[in-house]
Amino acid sequence: MTIITSKTNPLIKKIKKLTKKKYRKDSYLIEGWHLFEEAYQAGASFGPILILEEERHRLPADVNYQVVSPAVLAEVADSKTPQGIVAEVQREVQEAPDLTQGKWLYLEEVQDPGNVGTMIRTADAAGFKGVLVSPGTADIYSPKTLRSMQGSHWHLPIYEYPLGQLAQEAHAPLLVTSLQNRSQSYLDLGPLDAVILLMGNEGQGASEQAHSLADQTVHIPMAGQAESLNVAIAAGILLFHLKNS
Amino acid sequence: MTIITSKTNPLIKKIKKLTKKKYRKDSYLIEGWHLFEEAYQAGASFGPILILEEERHRLPADVNYQVVSPAVLAEVADSKTPQGIVAEVQREVQEAPDLTQGKWLYLEEVQDPGNVGTMIRTADAAGFKGVLVSPGTADIYSPKTLRSMQGSHWHLPIYEYPLGQLAQEAHAPLLVTSLQNRSQSYLDLGPLDAVILLMGNEGQGASEQAHSLADQTVHIPMAGQAESLNVAIAAGILLFHLKNS
Numbered sequence: 063m064t065i066i067t068s069k070t071n072p073l074i075k076k077i078k079k080l081t082k083k084k085y086r087k088d089s090y091l092i093e094g095w096h097l098f099e100e101a102y103q104a105g106a107s108f109g110p111i112l113i114l115e116e117e118r119h120r121l122p123a124d125v126n127y128q129v130v131s132p133a134v135l136a137e138v139a140d141s142k143t144p145q146g147i148v149a150e151v152q153r154e155v156q157e158a159p160d161l162t163q164g165k166w167l168y169l170e171e172v173q174d175p176g177n178v179g180t181m182i183r184t185a186d187a188a189g190f191k192g193v194l195v196s197p198g199t200a201d202i203y204s205p206k207t208l209r210s211m212q213g214s215h216w217h218l219p220i221y222e223y224p225l226g227q228l229a230q231e232a233h234a235p236l237l238v239t240s241l242q243n244r245s246q247s248y249l250d251l252g253p254l255d256a257v258i259l260l261m262g263n264e265g266q267g268a269s270e271q272a273h274s275l276a277d278q279t280v281h282i283p284m285a286g287q288a289e290s291l292n293v294a295i296a297a298g299i300l301l302f303h304l305k306n307s
Numbered sequence: 308m309t310i311i312t313s314k315t316n317p318l319i320k321k322i323k324k325l326t327k328k329k330y331r332k333d334s335y336l337i338e339g340w341h342l343f344e345e346a347y348q349a350g351a352s353f354g355p356i357l358i359l360e361e362e363r364h365r366l367p368a369d370v371n372y373q374v375v376s377p378a379v380l381a382e383v384a385d386s387k388t389p390q391g392i393v394a395e396v397q398r399e400v401q402e403a404p405d406l407t408q409g410k411w412l413y414l415e416e417v418q419d420p421g422n423v424g425t426m427i428r429t430a431d432a433a434g435f436k437g438v439l440v441s442p443g444t445a446d447i448y449s450p451k452t453l454r455s456m457q458g459s460h461w462h463l464p465i466y467e468y469p470l471g472q473l474a475q476e477a478h479a480p481l482l483v484t485s486l487q488n489r490s491q492s493y494l495d496l497g498p499l500d501a502v503i504l505l506m507g508n509e510g511q512g513a514s515e516q517a518h519s520l521a522d523q524t525v526h527i528p529m530a531g532q533a534e535s536l537n538v539a540i541a542a543g544i545l546l547f548h549l550k551n552s
Binding site for chain 2: 176180183184185186187188189190210212214217218249282284285286287288289290291292294295296298299302305306
């Protein structure tokens with residue numbers, strides 16, 4: 063057994079590139095046992111799997127691995143405690159989504175990786191068909207997004223999908239979350255078999271383009287003195303309302 | 308006008324103590340204009356207000372302040388960009404809560420400051436009467452909690468309240484969020500004028516003690532393959548369901 067102990071080892075240098083977004087076009091890194099087990103169960107294609115010697119016994123027998131020193135593992139990990147394993151995972155090639163059916167979540171320019179991951183995880187729990195993200199939304203393959211997404215990207219498909227494309231293609235009714243008063247309360251929505259729920263940017267909300275494309279704008283009536291809801295909380299309330307409608 | 312430029316100035320050393328929880332028994336620090344304006348509108352009692360020279364004009368005329376250098380401001384701030392102002396704010400003395408009436412949120416051992424702040428902000432938006440926190444819940448006066456709370460602690464009262472005390476006092480029905488199958492779906496809850504909704508720890512969920520004190524346990528039915536919801540998302544769904552029930 064060879065243990066890689068040098069941070070300048072060619073394999074380590076190659077894997078470390080994946081800590082930068084521009085190198086994550088074909089594959090990305092996951093950290094920790096929870097995500098590894100989710101990936102394994104989902105039948106994901108792995109690249110190199112880096113592991114600490116004392117953690118080897120936890121790996122399934124059919125998996126190739128490379129033992130590394132703690133310092134080398136820390137070099138390619140984002141979290142301070144990567145739990146003994148970092149693995150490269152291939153991105154799946156997605157076919158074009160069929161947006162005429164089912165319930166979809168659209169994230170427009172959402173900036174915070176934690177919000178993006180949490181919303182995808184919640185869409186999964188609400189049984190949505192898939193998630194669309196605008197090109198300016200936080201990278202779904204960043205360590206922070208992956209951490210809050212908790213493996214949901216293996217449960218439902220996620221597509222990068224420019225908002226303008228919705229104007230050109232047939233799709234389910236577009237429901238845009240809005241702070242504008244003339245929008246409808248979500249409590250007054252009728253049952254919807256097919257819908258695309260759009261959540262906007264944390265600071266600006268949904269764009270003018272989103273408003274102009276909307277089949278319906280919607281808001282969450284608030285009591286109390288809070289000015290707004292966190293975008294992931296608002297998404298949670300709406301996703302579960304739509305799940306049950 | 309005197310500008311404090313030394314990090315070892317006695318006033319700065321005194322204020323810097325408030326970056327540690329153990330010194331925040333009577334007062335705490337807020338950063339940035341959004342929180343300052345919320346505090347001012349709420350009639351909060353201020354201690355020293357530290358400000359950059361070029362930001363002075365933004366302060367109301369009736370407020371005392373101390374101009375400091377950027378390096379000194381950064382010394383007492385948590386965020387990298389404290390937006391020109393850091394202020395000491397006195398904690399309010401809370402009378403004992405009347406838990407027999409109205410809707411309350413109870414946070415039991417919630418560890419993440421962002422989750423704690425977001426849940427209090429959401430309880431505010433849902434018109435809840437107040438929030439109870441167990442002694443082991445993340446400090447509500449930490450910079451991260453204050454940031455995600457967005458001033459809601461000036462809108463509704465927050466009490467540190469040991470769970471065991473509920474056993475000894477009359478209170479509204481205690482609704483405990485549970486992952487156990489024998490709990491009720493939140494969709495089947497009848498209307499509730501008065502309730503205490505308990506959300507548990509991120510990893511362990513609600514404690515055995517909470518389950519034994521519960522008048523009703525409740526869960527959120529999930530579709531899809533997600534194993535669980537983020538605790539703040541679950542709270543958002545339940546708080547707004549109870550708001551509307």
